[in-house]
Amino acid sequence: AQRVTQPEKLLSVFKGAPVELKCNYSYSGSPELFWYVQYSRQRLQLLLRHISRESIKGFTADLNKGETSFHLKKPFAQEEDSAMYYCALLSGANSKLTFGKGITLSVRP
Amino acid sequence: DTGVSQDPRHKITKRGQNVTFRCDPISEHNRLYWYRQTLGQGPEFLTYFQNEAQLEKSRLLSDRFSAERPKGSFSTLEIQRTEQGDSAMYLCASSAPINEQFFGPGTRLTVL
Helix, strand or coil: CCCEEECCCCCEECCCHHHHHEEEEECCCEEEEEEEEEECCCCCEEEEEECCCEEECEECCCCCCCCCCCEEEECCCCHCCCEEEEEEECCCCCEEEEEECCCCEEEEE | CCCEEEECEEEEEECCEEEEEEECCCCCCCCEEEEEEEECCCCEEEEEECCEEEEEECCCCCCCCCEEECCCCCEEEEECCCCCCCEEEEEEECCCCCCCCCEEECEEEEEC
């Protein structure tokens, strides 16, 4: 069965500091991984997906199949990055998502 | 607003009552998903529709839960004989094939 692990619940950093949000997965097939973000009082929305290999709002994430990881990184955090972040794995013919428990990122001024 | 909408946004009910939630997906999306999110957890998959056909149900979906998508457009999720453990945020998402899932704002259910 597929599983997504986000080992930390909270990360608090100062503005301008680097950020790394950890995500590890377990899946027997070829993984397709996503990061979703939920800002305060807003709905869950896609931040980035590994197959697009884009940088969104300064965030990047590289799929490491050897370490089964998909960590989210940003070199210089901004206050507006404060939000809840979820790592998710797409699986099965019906493309359902399996989410991690999420991590709260707090960026202090 | 052309995004996914859900109604109601909040529902408070007493244990044992039945509740029904509605989801209106983005109009051209043929795929529709229901997820449930409890405090401190990420969303968990409940069920999936492709057009009007319900193609997958999670083991989380007990016999008290039923979902429909009668014309391949909006969907309803009904919970019969609610229990306190049903208290959660119920999320709906829709997508076109191979595209990202777009989420609605959710319905927060509180069972007293």
